[in-house]
Amino acid sequence: MNKAQIHKTAIVDDGADIGEHTYVWHFSHICSGASIGNHCSLGQNVFIGNAVCIGHNVKIQNNVSVYDEVTLEDDVFCGPSMVFTNVHNPRSHISRKSEYRKTLVRKGATLGANCTIVCGVTVGTYAFVGAGAVITKDVPDYALMTGVPARQTGWMSAFGERLDLPLTGDASCRCEHTDTTYTLASGQLSIEKL
Numbered sequence: 001m002n003k004a005q006i007h008k009t010a011i012v013d014d015g016a017d018i019g020e021h022t023y024v025w026h027f028s029h030i031c032s033g034a035s036i037g038n039h040c041s042l043g044q045n046v047f048i049g050n051a052v053c054i055g056h057n058v059k060i061q062n063n064v065s066v067y068d069e070v071t072l073e074d075d076v077f078c079g080p081s082m083v084f085t086n087v088h089n090p091r092s093h094i095s096r097k098s099e100y101r102k103t104l105v106r107k108g109a110t111l112g113a114n115c116t117i118v119c120g121v122t123v124g125t126y127a128f129v130g131a132g133a134v135i136t137k138d139v140p141d142y143a144l145m146t147g148v149p150a151r152q153t154g155w156m157s158a159f160g161e162r163l164d165l166p167l168t169g170d171a172s173c174r175c176e177h178t179d180t181t182y183t184l185a186s187g188q189l190s191i192e193k194l
Contacts, residue, residue, distance in 0.1 A: 016048075019056065037074070051100075055107070069100040069119070076105050079113035079131065086119045106141070108158060115150075128156040142182070142189045155189060157182065165189075 004018040007026050012018065015032035022040040024030065033050030036042075040054060043062040048054070052066050055074035060066065064078050067086040072078070086100040101120035105111065109123045112131035123129065124141035133150040144154035144162060155163040157175045164173045165184050172183040181192045 061113075069102045070105070071103070072105045073107040075108045077110045079111055079115065081114050082111050083116040084119070085117070088119060110160065126156065126158045128160070140189070155182065155184070
């Protein structure tokens with residue numbers, strides 16, 4: 001038996017796959033082709049399209065629409081009123097449903113309140129997109145992205161705190177909360193758990 005909790009005002013179309021212990025709150029709409037994992041929370045007024053795949057333990061705050069061709073891996077956080085798109089050059093009078101671009105948000109990433117993710121990008125593992133930022137290109141793993149258009153302004157730990165590392169060069173630091181060492185080399189961040 002599926003133990004998802006669906007508020008009486010929410011609409012869940014036949015065929016939608018919703019995992020156990022997932023909560024769907026007031027006035028949300030989940031389309032028939034959507035797949036949503038276990039232990040997720042979909043806040044008030046959330047829309048989930050047909051060709052959407054959502055992993056486990058994903059938190060989607062109020063007023064977020066996840067359109068077709070968006071994939072959210074496990075542990076993704078979508079802040080209030082953040083925006084996904086799926087058409088690169090929309091026009092009302094031209095149908096471009098066959099041109100949807102895929103967007104991938106990797107495990108553990110945070111998408112801050114009111115940020116915009118322009119379609120066709122990948123947001124890296126444990127990346128952190130600041131509130132109001134506009135993502136127009138791929139985001140590296142663990143990158144902190146801010147501004148319009150967004151640019152990388154730092155690095156974030158999996159724990160969710162800013163790392164004391166330069167943007168480039170060779171350096172390392174340790175997260176005191178998780179005993180994880182983060183090493184930057186040739187622009188790539190690697191981790192080593194103690």
